[in-house]
Amino acid sequence: MGLLWCVMSLYFYGILQSHASERCDDWGLDTMRQIQVYEDEPARIKCPLFEHFLKYNYSTAHSAGLTLIWYWTRQDRDLEEPINFRLPENRISKEKDVLWFRPTLLNDTGNYTCMLRNTTYCSKVAFPLEVVQKDNCFNSPMKLPVHKLYLEYGVQKISCPNIDGFFPSNIKPNITWYMGCRKIHNFNNVLPEGMNLSFIIAMVSNNGDYTCVVTYPENGRTFTLTRTQTVKVVGSPNDAMPPHIYSPDDHVVYEKEPGEELLIPCKVYFSYLKDSRNEIWWTIDGKKPEDTTIDVSVNESVILKVTEDETRTQLLSIKKVTAEDLKRNYVCHARNAKGEVDRAANVKQKAPRYTVELACGFGATVLLVVILIVIYHVYWLEMVLFYRAHFGTDETILDGKEYDIYVSYARNAEEEEFVLLTLRGVLENEFGYKLCIFDRDSLPGGRDKRPEGPESRFIASNGLRRAHSSWALEGSFEYLPHCFEGNKGQLSWKVIYVGMGISTNFGKGIVSEKVMAPHSSTLAWKIPPTEEPGRLQSMGLRRVGHD
Known part of the structure; x- marks a missing residue:
């Protein structure tokens, strides 16, 4: 038997050598038709030539005088050798175009070649055969249909x-x-x-x-x-439908500023359809992204459900979008065997927000208001006088009073000169007050006699201002408080104190006035005592305190 197998091998080798120089249509190794079988189980393998490469079957080829020859290459070897069909119990045999294994063994793994030939024609193809093992639960490396x-x-x-x-x-x-x-x-x-x-x-x-x-x-x-x-x-075909676009959505607006990155997802749901091709793509102004000059990239991902319904997402990305890009039309398209749908993305340029400008403007306004309030609080009197002098009406008209200020002073030449020249000139000429100067405008009768004319005129008015010197606080104006008895709740008046020197009784005088008129306030001007009386008129009055 061994001698016979040796002779057959030499014969087969001679055939291969004799036809090595002949032309043969070699289809190569068809790895796509790999055959897997379990160990210790029968296997039958048909020659792929008649199924996929030739237009005629085995019977036609045999009638035409063609012979089918089998040989194989062992695993991890390069030498082709004939298949031994004379094994015990015919474990390997051939029947027409079928190669039988009854049963297979692990060392049967290799590349098998079937060659159809005669003296003028040759065609062959090889395919891999893998014998795998399985466990008691049928687990194995076999690829399952x-x-x-x-x-x-x-x-x-x-x-x-x-x-x-x-x-x-x-x-x-x-x-x-x-x-x-x-x-x-x-x-x-x-x-x-x-x-x-x-x-x-x-x-x-x-x-x-x-x-x-x-x-x-x-x-x-x-x-x-x-x-x-x-x-x-x-998924059931009863539930099959055209694609459904989740995104872009009509309610979502993609607002971007030039220079920002624009990301728009095209997210589409596809129900399962047998042999259906699910497609998804973007167009920009009616063109595919690759056909435009825009620096755009598109990445696709797929999420499969258990029932093989799938959600496909194509993310369109523009790293630095321009103002022109924000005006383009971006449309998401999807198609399957049930139909085609599309939806445009709502892309807009972000409206400018003047947050910093508004904040600065508001802050400046608040600061200006605060400054104006402070200025008004400090210089309210000057502002009132300025307004009265330039824009206001004369409040003394039809107000029912003849005098605005009652002036008393010490009976000496220096103070008399100051009152009649400087003080009267400032208050009457500069500020427009009507002064009632003691001894000049009051009725005759002496310092102890209560004047009726001027005081009654003050009482009839809406308010009273009083200017006096330090001496007058103690002596020359004692009669004036009597005119307020019984009218304390009706008058609002002010005291103006003008001193030629340091008054030691100023506080006392103010206190006595405040006791008489709780709602009064005090204005004081101080003229330096070193100045000559003749210079007082040119100096004017300087405001040094306000209570």
Whole structure:
């Protein structure tokens, strides 16, 4: 037997060498058609040439005199070698265009090549075969097919896949279904029916891996086929609809200033649709972003729900937006098999906010008001007099009084000169007061006689002002308080004290006046005693205190 295998190998090697120089259509290694099988289970592999690369089947090729040759390359090796079809119990055999393994072993892993040739024609293709191991719960590195069921869509079924051709139709195999590692028996909404597994009402809780184990006899031997697939419950076609745009929203305004970054998300919900292509894109003034001169970038992300409904988001970004960019039309588009929708983003240039200017203006206004209040508080009298002098009316007209101020002074030449020249000139000529000067305007009768004329005129007026010297406080004006008896609540009056020197009785005089008239106030001017009386007129009066 060993000698025969050696001869066959040499013969096959000679064939390969003799045709090495001949033209052969080599389709290469088709990794997309990788075949995975479980260890110790039967496997049948059809030559891909007749399924995907050639227009005729095996029978036609055989009738045309073409021969199908199998060879393989072991894992981690480069040397092609013939397949040994003379193993015990025919573990590896070929039937027409099918290569059989009964069963597979781990060292069967490698790249298998089927070549169809004659003396003038050659075509071949290679494909990988991987033998994998599984545990007691059917876990393995095998890539599992996915079968999708619609959510709450009535009775739906799945079948045990890839078992056709392993046994004749007259053999009834034993089939057991598992969900994960659990045997399916008395499940609420899942019912095994031979080769099929029925889902009465598919729910999300039915998601998982389902395995069918098929046992059948052949030539006195028992073989087992294990087929695992993933069941995925997806959205029902009854709930399918066109895309729904979450963002941009009509209620959201993207206000930006030139130079800021503009970010606009296009967020769209897609319900599950079988074989539907979900698309989302932006247009700027009717053009795709890549067709514009704007420095814009678009990033897309996808969020899948359990039922494979998905939310796609395309984030449009402009790092430094210009005033011209803020005037453009940004539109989000979405499309699936149910329809197409679009929505424009509301982009505006942010209105200028004069926060600093308003704050400064308000602060300046408050400061100005405070300054004006302080100025008025300090210089209110000067302001009143200035207003009266230039804009006001004469308050003495029709006010019922003949005099505004009563003046008393010490009976000496110096004070008499000051009162008659300086004081009278300032108060009458400069400020417009009507002065009643003792001895000049009062009635004759002496200092102890109470004058009736001037006092009655003061009492009839709205107020009374009194100017006196230090001597007059004690002597020459004793009669005046008598005129206020019985009229204290009717008069508001002021005292003006003018002194030629330091008065030791000033406080006493003021106190006595305040006792008589609680609502009075005191104005005092002080003339330096060193000045000559002749210079008093040119000096005027200087205000030194106000109480």
